[in-house]
Amino acid sequence: MSTFGTLFRVTTYGESHCASVGAIIDGCPPGLPLEAKDVQVQLSRRRPGQSNLTTPRDEKDLVQLQSGIEHGITLGTPIGLLVRNEDQRPKDYSETDLYPRPSHADWTYLEKYGVKASSGGGRSSARETIGRVAAGAIAEKYLKVAYGVEIVAFVSSVGKIHIPSAAVSPSNEDDDTTAEALSPEFRQLLSTVTRAQVDAHPTRCPHPQTAERMTQRIIRAKDALDSIGGTVTCVIRRVPSGLGEPVFNKLEATLAHAMLSIPATKAFEIGSGFRGTEVPGSRHNDPFERRADGSLGTKTNWSGGIQGGISNGEDIYFRVGFKPPATISQAQQTAQYDGTLGTLEARGRHDPCVVPRAVPIVESMAAIVILDQLLIQNARRTAAALLPPITTLPPTMVKPPESD
Numbered sequence: 001m002s003t004f005g006t007l008f009r010v011t012t013y014g015e016s017h018c019a020s021v022g023a024i025i026d027g028c029p030p031g032l033p034l035e036a037k038d039v040q041v042q043l044s045r046r047r048p049g050q051s052n053l054t055t056p057r058d059e060k061d062l063v064q065l066q067s068g069i070e071h072g073i074t075l076g077t078p079i080g081l082l083v084r085n086e087d088q089r090p091k092d093y094s095e096t097d098l099y100p101r102p103s104h105a106d107w108t109y110l111e112k113y114g115v116k117a118s119s120g121g122g123r124s125s126a127r128e129t130i131g132r133v134a135a136g137a138i139a140e141k142y143l144k145v146a147y148g149v150e151i152v153a154f155v156s157s158v159g160k161i162h163i164p165s166a167a168v169s170p171s172n173e174d175d176d177t178t179a180e181a182l183s184p185e186f187r188q189l190l191s192t193v194t195r196a197q198v199d200a201h202p203t204r205c206p207h208p209q210t211a212e213r214m215t216q217r218i219i220r221a222k223d224a225l226d227s228i229g230g231t232v233t234c235v236i237r238r239v240p241s242g243l244g245e246p247v248f249n250k251l252e253a254t255l256a257h258a259m260l261s262i263p264a265t266k267a268f269e270i271g272s273g274f275r276g277t278e279v280p281g282s283r284h285n286d287p288f289e290r291r292a293d294g295s296l297g298t299k300t301n302w303s304g305g306i307q308g309g310i311s312n313g314e315d316i317y318f319r320v321g322f323k324p325p326a327t328i329s330q331a332q333q334t335a336q337y338d339g340t341l342g343t344l345e346a347r348g349r350h351d352p353c354v355v356p357r358a359v360p361i362v363e364s365m366a367a368i369v370i371l372d373q374l375l376i377q378n379a380r381r382t383a384a385a386l387l388p389p390i391t392t393l394p395p396t397m398v399k400p401p402e403s404d
């Protein structure tokens, strides 16, 4: 399936070496001020050739808005977004006519469809994510204008080099008094980090000391004709409470679906994640408190802004794991399509580590999910508001009317 979403529906198209890639968005609210530069900012953060840490494929990835917008305002009709593929070198892939690249998608695409694109990763190439990023930029603009939502993703690890995030584990494994899933320093970073801080370093890691070590790690992989993985953490601020469709489309499940559809992803965790499993409930629960504006909030946020699959109004944060990219120039012993054993030294221009470029892709998929869920919840609320007030149920069963 190349379509994602229910009311904000994104269909992406294109392969690595075809004429163009892009997206059709159906369901964008009408009346949104939108210009090509709103989309271009994120496409330029995703594009290849940004630094010596990414693939040198030289694509400008300039977007053309094809439909659905006039005089800088969305019409509510399908929006077509197109980016031409320009710097293609299909000859770089002549070896892979013989060999399916280990841990890439050449073999499985051929198994599934019985036919595959003649060169490059075809549909499995990261070129496909251009359509997602363009659509995500539009979703993000709506969220920002209408709700003040902020989405910031950043590189949290490369290989074994992490931003200091886990609190020091107690030396005694029975000591529950000091264990915490994330360090105060990392939680502070989550609540304050900005895109400007993220983009201040080519790694897109907003922790300068760690960023330098990450650079060296990526260059070491590149010099060894190898590759390395990493993680991207994302925080979404000012999301209204009530988003998410339990039980099968719980908000974290939909976010996980969106994130794990990005090429090269291997892992997803929400809030305290796997580290939260090591902490007792008494230190992991998020107690409620009354805020200055009279609303209820939570004192801590180990839940990552989602409880019961529904946003609770706190910051949503999650982490996505990316594998080391599969195409490496180092010699690999493997089998050809016909089973002949041999050595593959893949040519072509490839990312030694995908996480710096994955940052805007993660942000975009997050924006698409949040806007889609918001439109669904708003439709439900609008329908319910047309009914007479509920007066026959015990007060504990009904949400009190909101005071403005």
Ligand SMILES: Cc1cc2nc3c(=O)[nH]c(=O)nc-3n(C[C@H](O)[C@H](O)[C@H](O)COP(=O)(O)O)c2cc1C
Pocket: 055, 103, 104, 105, 121, 124, 125, 126, 129, 262, 263, 264, 265, 323, 325, 326, 327, 328, 349, 350, 351, 352, 354, 357, 358, 361
């Ligand atoms: C931003 C980005 C850049 C990527 N660059 C490369 C690359 O240069 N070489 C490569 O082999 N894979 C690259 N990938 C990953 C492949 O697209 C992906 O591993 C492949 O389609 C197989 O799919 P899977 O890893 O999801 O199983 C990249 C992924 C992303 C998100």
